Amino acid sequence: MPVFLPLLDGNYNEDLLQALSRIGPVIVPPSYLPLPDIDVSRYILLDHAASGANLDTIIQYLDQGADKVIVPLAWAKEVVGIIPAERLIILLDVSNASAVSDSVRNGISGVLVKTPTLDTDFISSFTRFFAGAKIYILQTGSSTPPQSTIRDLRRAGTTLIIPSSALTLEATSTERINIADAFVAPLVSDRPDGLSPTVVTEEGKSLGLVYSSSLSVKESILTGKGVYQSRKHGLWRKGETSGATQTVFGIRVDCDLDALEFDVAQVGAGFCHLNRPSCFGETQGLYALQKTLQSRLDEAPEGSYTRRLFNDPNLLRAKIMEEAEELCDAQTQEEVAFEAADLIYFALTKCIANGVTISDIERSLDKKAKKITRRKGDAKPKWVENTQATASSSTQPPPRPAAPAVSDGPIRMRTYDLSTATPETRSQLLRRPVLKSDEMIAKVKPIVDDVRNRGDAALLELTAKFDRVQLDSTVIFPPFAPESMEVEESVRQAIDVAYANVEKFHAAQNEKTPLRVETMPGVVCSRFARPIARVGLYVPGGTAILPSTALMLGVPAQVAGCKEIVLATPPRPDGSISPEVMYVAHLVGASAILKAGGAQAVAALAYGTETVPKVDKIFGPGNQWVTAAKMLVQNDTDALVSIDMPAGPSEVLVVADSTCNPAFVAADLLSQAEHGVDSQVVLVTVNLSQEEIAAIEDEVDAQARALPRVEIMRQSLPKSLIVKTTSVEEAIQFSNDYAPEHLILHLLDAPGAVPLVQNAGSVFVGPYSPESCGDYASGTNHTLPTNGYARQFSGVNTQSFQKHITSQEVTADGLRVLGPVVVTLADCEGLGAHANAVRIRLSTLS
Template identity: 75%
Template sequence: MTVFAPLLDGQVDEALLVVLQRIGPVIVPALSSQQISGDVPRYILLDHDTSLNLDEVIQKLDQGAEKVIVPLAWAKEVVGVVPASRVLLLLDASSVSAVSETVRNGVSGVLLKSPALDADFITSMSRFFKGQDIHVLPTDPGAPLTPAKIRELRQAGAIPVIPASQLTLAEGAVSQLNVGDAYTAPLVSDRPDGLYPTVVSEGGRSLGLVYSSIASVKESILTGKGVYQSRKHGLWRKGETSGAVQDVRSIKVDCDLDSLEFEVVQHGVGFCHLNRASCFGHNKGLPLLERTLQSRLAEAPEGSYTRRLFNDPALLRAKIMEEADELCRAETKEEVAFEAADLIYFALTKCTAAGVSIADIERSLDQKAKKVTRRPGNAKPQWVNAEASSSKVNGSAPPAAAAPKPDQDAPIRMRTYTLSECSPAERARLLKRPVLNSDAMIAKVRPIVDAVRTGGDAALMKLVAQFDRCTVLKDTPILRAPFPELSDTELDPEVRKAIDVAYANVRTFHAAQAETTALRVETMPGVVCSRFARPIARVGLYVPGGTAILPSTALMLGVPAQVAGCQEVVLATPPRADGSISPEVMYCAKLVGASAILRAGGAQAVAAMAYGTETVPKVDKIFGPGNQWVTAAKMLVQNDTDALVSIDMPAGPSEVLVIADETCNPAFVASDLLSQAEHGVDSQVVLVAVNLPEHTISAIEAEVDAQARALPRVDIMRESIPKSIIVKTTSVQEAFSFSNDYAPEHLILHLADAPSTVALVQNAGSVFVGPYSPESCGDYASGTNHTLPTNGYARQFSGVNTQSFQKHITSQEITASGLKNVGPVVATLADCEGLGAHANAVRIRLRTLQ
């Protein structure tokens, strides 16, 4: 039950917003820029001047809004399309009579705006709307709501709407109402001691029954901690002595306003004084399984089965697929229950390893339930095809949910399309990459980022233990220069020599890009404008270290930072299990003059560099590729004004587009395609064939199949290559038109006169010209940078270069005669814009020159 609904009438102070989100739905104007957490109950207010269309309104609901509040003029468009339970009607008192029976039945309540409201009017409104929720927003600015008025409205059955500008966290404010006073005003108690029975729950499971007082409720609301009223000892701040504190997620009242429910996150040993999770006994079922898995993640001995599952993603993936298959084959009630339990065990193991709780899963389910737009619900083609194929062989329906294992004997081949035969819609589909739900990923990384931002080194090292599987970092996650010398037993001399050559080439190319002289232009006599470069002072370089070590990335990011003259260079990379850094990356860090190495990966490394910790320096810009967790964390922190950090570019899976004509060497083309397909199952590989004869295309396909089978990462390519495409075109111009629309990360030209076609390139991260320019050279040692825009961002982003590590500052120097020339122009334009002080700053000088 809602006590009152806060209306965000402007930009609300962050501390106040956090409190308001604990006590029920907040009302957010549709065009508000206020950032609201995705799982906070919220209503979207569409006032008369809102410019959204119906599709955008439905999108707001799909994104998690509980309801939309629409004016009467919108009702005909919304009613019948959006479920009634998701719509409130915005009315003025004078327009109630215009509400039709259809509209009244198509909404779940009303938000009434009126200067003055009394109990009789609310009662009549409730009858008219047949008991639906009546929200009231008094609009008399001279008479803000008081606790007494809130009590009167709630007793009449209305839910007051209070503008956030009228609310405060302070006590004793004259013109504003304390949030705690507003919330507790209508509460009633039928107990002699005036207390309120309070159910405490976590994730929908009851932890215990306690009592609350007005004072304890107010403190809980304002602090976000579980505070109750002991009938013997007064205020009881849960966990104050035991450490088993509670974070309050929400506080609700029941329908009679005489009892409460606290939804909490319980820390420590549990809620009960007997060191149990609940006063009603021990956990069982899913909560017990979750607690057991969390304990085993932290403490399971090496060699145990659960530890193997946590340490071996391939094994865990195989078990999930195996159990899904067995569940789909189960027939009896007992078999289904048994196999479902097994599948849930392994699925929850994966969730625990990723830091996902049952509460996170429940929130995701709640968000899905809020969607108005529904998908058709059809199975994806690979599952349908697998089912059809298995049915033909076995004569029975196979498991639709089990991931099909690629046939080891089937050819590893791409899909082929003829561009001239594609409709515009089909052509657009060929240009698309796999969809990455950025909002969903950002929601997943936000708790990690927030933990590091608020918890510093302690939180960071806990996350390194959880996600990077390194539990030995006890004192500091940072290694400071000078770094130790590496012996030949630590670093292969041949690898050292190769890194040295690559470093020299990359440095030569990037040093040539550095701006060492200022641009100086006299725009008119006596007016000189300049632009000069300065290094970004502090930069963070993210070097992935998941399935492979990447010293090349350390060079590609470190060299331009070194050339640009950045003062602080923090290189972040996941540590090995013993806390050490791979010698190859360590050697590169020494070469590029890194000032520190952060032994952390993933979103936790990005957060540490963005905000800084007790030992990790805060940086001004973060560079480097990474998985979708790293990408989402980079996108999150660059939009946080508390971080004040920028990033190099958005990133996605690796990709290559090869344009080839009849002069190509099929083996070369196949090798270039595979060099990107091996990065991951989501890598993007495209061959654009220019009038290639069928026998040449067949030769390329045969080479792809043969070479892939001989390579160590063939299992990855069995999945990435079938998702990749061959696009047949009839001319070089048609090929480049498609390529420019695709905007690939890497563009390779296997053409008769490849150098002459470079002029046709409009969008690409990096271009590899001719048969002897494999993309691998750009990845490692030719000199160009391999940190490049993906996902089509080559339309508007450049790859990393020396200027990425510099900022440009402009200056102007105007002489007295120059001011006589340009000053009247400036004054005229300032007058035109109504900025008199701007004009005055010029005219006061001009008068002294007369």
């Protein structure tokens, strides 16, 4: 609430208006618009004399940035309920105050009352009648008000309106009052020295706490410079000797009239005597970024990335659009915050390049907030079309290729010392990104239901929508055309070697003979394996060709003896499947290939369509849409389908001691970090010095920069961890708690550490066992539990494609011994028929 309100009445100049802008709003009749180019808050006074004023005019003034409008009571019916109450003040003559209805009182934020006298009793009753509204008093025909009047009214919770003809920048006289004298009139202090505590801020951030006197406040108002009162040295003109001056934009009084706030622009080294921007420490967040970018604009060397951004508008435009898309695609809280930070960085770079500050942005936001007229808010057609072409909010977005690097800064992971970590910190280190399964399942359900209900028709439509491919049929049956399997000879040979190794390892897992145990004489129990008849194998597509996944899923299915192997994978733009995947499908004996991806492929496998065979179990990795669809169908009793395991982002945990090769360790970390921005990468060090850790970090940075997916790594690695431990036992214990998908051991005695491993998808032992070998061709399976599920799940193996059936054979002699035990237990449970089934047999043996 202002100390007083000036009313422009024709007798003012720009200097006076500039000084008034520092202490609050100004009441402006329309005839004085437009004002000089001075940033001053405006209350527009529309009295009966306002020519042509109507509701549209009022809205126009507010849309153009006026804080409030003041209208006669006679106009109340037209505006109350349409104009927001906080923007509306009613103009009253003292004689018609009783004519104000309850609806009007509830629809306004203030009352401007014209009165010939300042009767205290009347003003008090008036205030009670308009409880909750701000009261502004304009004394008609009055001479210059004394400071005591301003003080008494303001302390009573009302504000005096003073015509500009009664204000001056000169000394107060009987004709005019100095605006600074009017401002300080109601100030109070509980200090013996009479000073007012003063908070100094810049762009909303506190710079420090100082003190003000009436004299210093007056000088600041009149000069627009930061002037305060030193408790030791008297009047303190900020920067008079240091050069670190201040420009004052606004001075506000707190609600108790005993403290002040100065809004300033600091010039020079800073506000604090320690040459820092603030007495409360260094600037953080957006304002710190702004200062950094402003300094880079002036000082960034030629050839640096920041200089490129400032000098190349097309690059900056591309980065802003790229980051906006990534923010739109983000799902988890962590992802949204991470992508929003990137977008803000590039957007602020654009602003700084054009001389726009955060304060300018805030003023624009404030101005927009003042608008009464609102646009519908729909997106422009080109963006609506683009969004519909790529994805909708209820369907999966298409994969996006990696973009160029965004920064020249070093690529670093976050480091923690386990010996000093609190239990809360340790727990936090073990956490993965929150997977909002319920939200994703709700998004995929309409897709799954559509395929379930409409079969091939829905599948073809969804493939056209999401994969952007028009197909006549989504299924390929063998024999596959030879030309569809043509691959380079070197690739074919590599696939053949990998196939042989994977087949050998998984064949060894196959049970050769049934398990047979005689639990007591005459009682033989058995267990034997049978293949799951029909399995669906999901092989992701998108930016990568993944014949390795087709191998890892197809070979154990083939070895297990599954009768039907349906392989599902997204088609290429021309509607075909990559020849590498086709070749693997041929090797593993696939009975059908479904050319579809995402939730629609999972639904087709789960329920079957006119052409897609229904399966009994679905395997394979995929994005969150695929995972959510798998979780949905496995819980539908109508589908009667199971899945291999829940899936999350790819993971690696590397344990390294002083014998490690930093280049090897870095390469292992990067091989996982390139999968996606949400990849989980952890390095656990064993008694490594800071220099040894730095050597690994330097290798990570150098190798990443030379790799094609460096942009993905720039985002995944800063979210990744280095955890320092003091022993192999402590390191493996942390790994067991983390339960990684891939565990790599760079240790002096790596084989000796394997017995300590309790939870991991797959272990890579020693410096010459990179994860890549297991991913492609060593023989083990690379479809592994993620997100900590290695505590409960195994990786895909031959037995994943089998179920086990038990049998028992009891002889007559065996029943004589076992039968009484069964009868006793059945009777104990009250299941007479169970007991009878034994008794009736025992009766024939007696």
